[in-house]
Amino acid sequence: MITDFPAMKRALILAQEALEADEVPVGAVIVDSQTGTIIAEARNSMQQAGDATAHAELTALKAAMVAKGDARLAECDLYVTLEPCPMCAAAIALVRIRRVYYGAEDPKSGGVDHGPRIFQSSSCHHQPEVVSGIMEKESAKLLRIFFQSKR
Amino acid sequence: MITDFPAMKRALILAQEALEADEVPVGAVIVDSQTGTIIAEARNSMQQAGDATAHAELTALKAAMVAKGDARLAECDLYVTLEPCPMCAAAIALVRIRRVYYGAEDPKSGGVDHGPRIFQSSSCHHQPEVVSGIMEKESAKLLRIFFQSKR
Numbered sequence: 256m257i258t259d260f261p262a263m264k265r266a267l268i269l270a271q272e273a274l275e276a277d278e279v280p281v282g283a284v285i286v287d288s289q290t291g292t293i294i295a296e297a298r299n300s301m302q303q304a305g306d307a308t309a310h311a312e313l314t315a316l317k318a319a320m321v322a323k324g325d326a327r328l329a330e331c332d333l334y335v336t337l338e339p340c341p342m343c344a345a346a347i348a349l350v351r352i353r354r355v356y357y358g359a360e361d362p363k364s365g366g367v368d369h370g371p372r373i374f375q376s377s378s379c380h381h382q383p384e385v386v387s388g389i390m391e392k393e394s395a396k397l398l399r400i401f402f403q404s405k406r
Numbered sequence: 407m408i409t410d411f412p413a414m415k416r417a418l419i420l421a422q423e424a425l426e427a428d429e430v431p432v433g434a435v436i437v438d439s440q441t442g443t444i445i446a447e448a449r450n451s452m453q454q455a456g457d458a459t460a461h462a463e464l465t466a467l468k469a470a471m472v473a474k475g476d477a478r479l480a481e482c483d484l485y486v487t488l489e490p491c492p493m494c495a496a497a498i499a500l501v502r503i504r505r506v507y508y509g510a511e512d513p514k515s516g517g518v519d520h521g522p523r524i525f526q527s528s529s530c531h532h533q534p535e536v537v538s539g540i541m542e543k544e545s546a547k548l549l550r551i552f553f554q555s556k557r
Contacts, residue, residue: 307477327458
Protein backbone atom coordinates (compact mmCIF):
# COMPACT_ATOMS: atom_id res chain seq x y z
CA MET A 256 0.00 0.00 0.00
CA ILE A 257 1.42 3.35 -1.05
CA THR A 258 1.23 5.80 1.81
CA ASP A 259 4.08 8.28 1.73
CA PHE A 260 4.23 10.91 -0.98
CA PRO A 261 5.61 14.31 0.07
CA ALA A 262 3.52 16.16 -2.53
CA MET A 263 0.35 14.41 -1.35
CA LYS A 264 1.22 15.32 2.23
CA ARG A 265 1.40 18.94 1.12
CA ALA A 266 -1.96 18.57 -0.70
CA LEU A 267 -3.47 17.22 2.53
CA ILE A 268 -2.20 20.26 4.43
CA LEU A 269 -3.93 22.45 1.82
CA ALA A 270 -7.11 20.39 2.22
CA GLN A 271 -6.90 20.94 5.98
CA GLU A 272 -6.62 24.69 5.34
CA ALA A 273 -9.73 24.49 3.13
CA LEU A 274 -11.58 22.71 5.96
CA GLU A 275 -10.62 25.46 8.39
CA ALA A 276 -11.96 28.04 5.87
CA ASP A 277 -15.28 26.13 5.66
CA GLU A 278 -14.58 24.92 2.12
CA VAL A 279 -14.98 21.33 0.91
CA PRO A 280 -11.52 20.08 1.96
CA VAL A 281 -9.56 19.37 -1.21
CA GLY A 282 -5.96 20.32 -1.91
CA ALA A 283 -3.90 20.05 -5.10
CA VAL A 284 -0.19 20.29 -5.85
CA ILE A 285 1.60 20.31 -9.21
CA VAL A 286 5.12 18.91 -9.44
CA ASP A 287 7.51 19.38 -12.34
CA SER A 288 8.75 15.81 -12.80
CA GLN A 289 11.98 17.02 -14.38
CA THR A 290 13.07 18.96 -11.30
CA GLY A 291 10.98 17.24 -8.63
CA THR A 292 9.81 20.59 -7.31
CA ILE A 293 6.34 21.90 -6.54
CA ILE A 294 5.52 24.63 -9.08
CA ALA A 295 1.94 25.41 -8.01
CA GLU A 296 -0.58 24.50 -5.36
CA ALA A 297 -4.11 25.42 -4.36
CA ARG A 298 -7.02 24.44 -2.16
CA ASN A 299 -10.73 24.64 -2.87
CA SER A 300 -11.88 28.28 -2.66
CA MET A 301 -15.42 28.29 -4.05
CA GLN A 302 -16.90 30.06 -1.02
CA GLN A 303 -14.05 32.53 -0.63
CA ALA A 304 -13.85 33.35 -4.35
CA GLY A 305 -17.60 33.28 -4.96
CA ASP A 306 -16.84 31.00 -7.89
CA ALA A 307 -18.32 27.51 -8.20
CA THR A 308 -15.46 26.57 -10.54
CA ALA A 309 -12.70 27.49 -8.06
CA HIS A 310 -11.74 23.87 -7.46
CA ALA A 311 -8.25 23.16 -6.12
CA GLU A 312 -7.17 21.38 -9.31
CA LEU A 313 -8.30 24.02 -11.82
CA THR A 314 -6.81 26.81 -9.71
CA ALA A 315 -3.51 24.93 -9.38
CA LEU A 316 -3.39 24.16 -13.11
CA LYS A 317 -3.86 27.83 -13.98
CA ALA A 318 -1.15 28.84 -11.50
CA ALA A 319 1.21 26.20 -12.89
CA MET A 320 0.77 27.47 -16.46
CA VAL A 321 1.67 30.96 -15.23
CA ALA A 322 4.66 29.60 -13.30
CA LYS A 323 5.93 27.65 -16.32
CA GLY A 324 5.02 30.34 -18.85
CA ASP A 325 3.52 27.54 -20.92
CA ALA A 326 -0.04 26.58 -21.86
CA ARG A 327 0.97 22.92 -21.61
CA LEU A 328 2.24 21.05 -18.55
CA ALA A 329 3.46 17.91 -20.31
CA GLU A 330 6.19 16.99 -17.83
CA CYS A 331 4.12 17.79 -14.77
CA ASP A 332 2.24 15.60 -12.31
CA LEU A 333 -0.84 16.54 -10.29
CA TYR A 334 -1.39 15.37 -6.73
CA VAL A 335 -4.93 15.91 -5.45
CA THR A 336 -6.62 14.61 -2.33
CA LEU A 337 -9.94 13.72 -4.03
CA GLU A 338 -10.78 12.20 -7.41
CA PRO A 339 -11.14 15.14 -9.83
CA CYS A 340 -14.61 16.11 -11.04
CA PRO A 341 -15.40 16.06 -14.80
CA MET A 342 -14.48 19.75 -15.21
CA CYS A 343 -11.09 19.32 -13.59
CA ALA A 344 -10.41 16.00 -15.32
CA ALA A 345 -11.09 17.59 -18.71
CA ALA A 346 -8.84 20.54 -17.77
CA ILE A 347 -6.09 18.08 -16.76
CA ALA A 348 -6.31 16.52 -20.23
CA LEU A 349 -6.30 19.92 -21.99
CA VAL A 350 -3.07 20.97 -20.26
CA ARG A 351 -1.52 17.52 -20.84
CA ILE A 352 -0.60 16.61 -17.29
CA ARG A 353 1.67 13.54 -17.34
CA ARG A 354 0.31 11.72 -14.28
CA VAL A 355 -2.53 12.22 -11.80
CA TYR A 356 -2.17 10.93 -8.25
CA TYR A 357 -5.36 11.17 -6.26
CA GLY A 358 -6.45 10.20 -2.75
CA ALA A 359 -10.09 9.32 -2.06
CA GLU A 360 -12.53 8.21 -4.73
CA ASP A 361 -15.63 10.31 -5.39
CA PRO A 362 -18.40 7.98 -6.59
CA LYS A 363 -21.00 10.78 -6.57
CA SER A 364 -19.19 13.57 -8.42
CA GLY A 365 -15.92 12.13 -9.71
CA GLY A 366 -15.03 12.25 -13.38
CA VAL A 367 -11.95 10.02 -13.65
CA ASP A 368 -13.06 6.60 -12.36
CA HIS A 369 -16.77 7.46 -12.06
CA GLY A 370 -19.45 9.30 -14.01
CA PRO A 371 -18.28 10.28 -17.50
CA ARG A 372 -14.76 8.78 -17.02
CA ILE A 373 -13.35 11.70 -18.94
CA PHE A 374 -9.99 10.18 -19.90
CA GLN A 375 -11.74 7.26 -21.64
CA SER A 376 -14.06 9.52 -23.64
CA SER A 377 -13.76 10.02 -27.39
CA SER A 378 -13.64 13.80 -26.77
CA CYS A 379 -10.46 13.43 -24.68
CA HIS A 380 -7.26 13.76 -26.67
CA HIS A 381 -4.69 13.16 -23.92
CA GLN A 382 -4.78 10.34 -21.36
CA PRO A 383 -2.64 10.98 -18.29
CA GLU A 384 -1.58 8.04 -16.18
CA VAL A 385 -3.75 7.75 -13.07
CA VAL A 386 -2.68 6.44 -9.66
CA SER A 387 -5.45 6.37 -7.06
CA GLY A 388 -5.70 5.65 -3.36
CA ILE A 389 -2.68 7.70 -2.25
CA MET A 390 -3.27 8.56 1.44
CA GLU A 391 -6.97 8.11 0.82
CA LYS A 392 -7.85 7.53 4.48
CA GLU A 393 -6.42 10.89 5.50
CA SER A 394 -8.27 12.60 2.65
CA ALA A 395 -11.57 10.84 3.35
CA LYS A 396 -11.31 11.74 7.04
CA LEU A 397 -11.18 15.48 6.25
CA LEU A 398 -14.16 15.17 3.90
CA ARG A 399 -16.12 13.23 6.54
CA ILE A 400 -15.46 15.94 9.15
CA PHE A 401 -16.64 18.62 6.71
CA PHE A 402 -19.85 16.90 5.64
CA GLN A 403 -20.75 15.83 9.19
CA SER A 404 -20.46 19.48 10.26
CA LYS A 405 -23.03 20.41 7.57
CA ARG A 406 -25.77 18.04 8.75
CA MET B 407 -35.05 27.37 -38.36
CA ILE B 408 -33.87 29.69 -35.62
CA THR B 409 -31.44 32.24 -37.01
CA ASP B 410 -31.67 35.55 -35.21
CA PHE B 411 -30.51 35.83 -31.61
CA PRO B 412 -28.88 39.13 -30.64
CA ALA B 413 -26.71 37.47 -27.98
CA MET B 414 -25.49 34.84 -30.48
CA LYS B 415 -24.71 37.62 -32.96
CA ARG B 416 -22.54 39.19 -30.27
CA ALA B 417 -20.89 35.82 -29.59
CA LEU B 418 -20.10 35.54 -33.31
CA ILE B 419 -18.45 38.96 -33.26
CA LEU B 420 -16.29 37.74 -30.36
CA ALA B 421 -15.46 34.58 -32.34
CA GLN B 422 -14.42 36.77 -35.27
CA GLU B 423 -12.14 38.72 -32.89
CA ALA B 424 -10.62 35.43 -31.76
CA LEU B 425 -9.98 34.48 -35.39
CA GLU B 426 -8.22 37.79 -35.98
CA ALA B 427 -6.04 37.07 -32.92
CA ASP B 428 -5.13 33.62 -34.31
CA GLU B 429 -7.20 31.81 -31.69
CA VAL B 430 -9.68 29.02 -32.42
CA PRO B 431 -12.70 31.22 -33.18
CA VAL B 432 -15.20 30.72 -30.38
CA GLY B 433 -17.17 33.42 -28.58
CA ALA B 434 -19.44 33.22 -25.53
CA VAL B 435 -21.97 35.59 -23.99
CA ILE B 436 -23.90 35.28 -20.73
CA VAL B 437 -27.33 36.85 -20.43
CA ASP B 438 -29.24 37.43 -17.21
CA SER B 439 -32.68 36.13 -18.22
CA GLN B 440 -34.39 38.30 -15.61
CA THR B 441 -33.13 41.55 -17.13
CA GLY B 442 -32.35 40.41 -20.67
CA THR B 443 -28.93 42.03 -20.48
CA ILE B 444 -25.47 40.69 -21.27
CA ILE B 445 -23.55 40.42 -17.98
CA ALA B 446 -20.33 38.85 -19.30
CA GLU B 447 -18.67 37.83 -22.52
CA ALA B 448 -15.39 36.34 -23.70
CA ARG B 449 -13.61 34.81 -26.64
CA ASN B 450 -11.08 32.01 -26.72
CA SER B 451 -7.72 33.28 -25.45
CA MET B 452 -5.58 30.16 -25.00
CA GLN B 453 -2.68 31.52 -27.07
CA GLN B 454 -2.83 35.03 -25.68
CA ALA B 455 -3.20 33.90 -22.05
CA GLY B 456 -0.79 30.96 -22.36
CA ASP B 457 -3.52 28.88 -20.74
CA ALA B 458 -4.99 25.81 -22.42
CA THR B 459 -8.12 26.18 -20.25
CA ALA B 460 -8.84 29.78 -21.36
CA HIS B 461 -11.90 28.74 -23.36
CA ALA B 462 -14.51 31.41 -24.12
CA GLU B 463 -17.16 29.71 -21.97
CA LEU B 464 -15.06 29.18 -18.83
CA THR B 465 -13.70 32.73 -19.03
CA ALA B 466 -17.21 34.16 -19.50
CA LEU B 467 -18.61 32.08 -16.62
CA LYS B 468 -15.91 33.35 -14.26
CA ALA B 469 -16.55 36.95 -15.35
CA ALA B 470 -20.30 36.49 -14.88
CA MET B 471 -19.87 35.20 -11.32
CA VAL B 472 -17.79 38.30 -10.55
CA ALA B 473 -20.39 40.55 -12.23
CA LYS B 474 -23.25 38.98 -10.27
CA GLY B 475 -21.29 38.63 -7.03
CA ASP B 476 -22.64 35.09 -6.87
CA ALA B 477 -21.06 31.65 -7.27
CA ARG B 478 -24.26 30.47 -8.96
CA LEU B 479 -25.78 31.76 -12.21
CA ALA B 480 -29.17 30.07 -11.90
CA GLU B 481 -31.17 32.63 -13.89
CA CYS B 482 -28.56 33.07 -16.59
CA ASP B 483 -28.28 31.71 -20.11
CA LEU B 484 -25.08 31.01 -22.07
CA TYR B 485 -24.74 31.65 -25.79
CA VAL B 486 -21.70 30.07 -27.37
CA THR B 487 -20.78 29.65 -31.01
CA LEU B 488 -19.48 26.06 -30.66
CA GLU B 489 -20.66 23.07 -28.66
CA PRO B 490 -18.90 23.30 -25.28
CA CYS B 491 -16.09 20.84 -24.51
CA PRO B 492 -16.37 18.52 -21.48
CA MET B 493 -14.51 20.97 -19.21
CA CYS B 494 -16.81 23.87 -20.09
CA ALA B 495 -19.95 21.70 -20.01
CA ALA B 496 -19.08 20.52 -16.50
CA ALA B 497 -18.37 24.13 -15.45
CA ILE B 498 -21.76 25.18 -16.89
CA ALA B 499 -23.43 22.56 -14.68
CA LEU B 500 -21.44 23.59 -11.59
CA VAL B 501 -22.56 27.23 -11.88
CA ARG B 502 -26.14 26.15 -12.67
CA ILE B 503 -26.66 27.95 -15.96
CA ARG B 504 -30.37 27.83 -16.88
CA ARG B 505 -30.07 27.31 -20.63
CA VAL B 506 -27.24 26.77 -23.14
CA TYR B 507 -27.64 27.98 -26.71
CA TYR B 508 -24.87 26.82 -28.99
CA GLY B 509 -24.07 27.15 -32.68
CA ALA B 510 -22.03 24.48 -34.44
CA GLU B 511 -21.69 20.93 -33.18
CA ASP B 512 -18.23 19.60 -32.26
CA PRO B 513 -18.21 15.84 -32.93
CA LYS B 514 -14.47 15.57 -32.18
CA SER B 515 -14.15 17.49 -28.91
CA GLY B 516 -17.69 18.38 -27.78
CA GLY B 517 -18.98 17.34 -24.38
CA VAL B 518 -22.69 18.15 -24.55
CA ASP B 519 -24.05 16.10 -27.48
CA HIS B 520 -20.84 14.16 -28.14
CA GLY B 521 -18.13 12.38 -26.16
CA PRO B 522 -18.98 12.10 -22.45
CA ARG B 523 -22.35 13.95 -22.82
CA ILE B 524 -21.68 15.63 -19.51
CA PHE B 525 -25.26 16.70 -18.70
CA GLN B 526 -26.45 13.08 -18.93
CA SER B 527 -23.69 11.76 -16.66
CA SER B 528 -24.35 10.48 -13.13
CA SER B 529 -21.68 12.92 -11.88
CA CYS B 530 -23.68 15.90 -13.17
CA HIS B 531 -26.06 17.39 -10.63
CA HIS B 532 -27.66 20.13 -12.73
CA GLN B 533 -29.03 19.74 -16.26
CA PRO B 534 -29.39 22.99 -18.16
CA GLU B 535 -31.73 23.12 -21.12
CA VAL B 536 -29.78 22.89 -24.39
CA VAL B 537 -30.71 24.52 -27.70
CA SER B 538 -28.31 23.76 -30.54
CA GLY B 539 -27.87 24.92 -34.12
CA ILE B 540 -28.28 28.66 -33.48
CA MET B 541 -26.52 30.44 -36.38
CA GLU B 542 -24.42 27.34 -36.83
CA LYS B 543 -23.45 28.12 -40.43
CA GLU B 544 -21.87 31.41 -39.44
CA SER B 545 -20.01 29.73 -36.57
CA ALA B 546 -18.83 26.81 -38.69
CA LYS B 547 -17.59 29.18 -41.38
CA LEU B 548 -15.25 30.95 -38.93
CA LEU B 549 -13.91 27.61 -37.69
CA ARG B 550 -13.35 26.43 -41.27
CA ILE B 551 -11.38 29.57 -42.10
CA PHE B 552 -9.22 29.06 -39.01
CA PHE B 553 -8.42 25.40 -39.56
CA GLN B 554 -7.81 25.84 -43.29
CA SER B 555 -5.24 28.54 -42.43
CA LYS B 556 -3.39 26.00 -40.23
CA ARG B 557 -2.90 23.37 -42.93
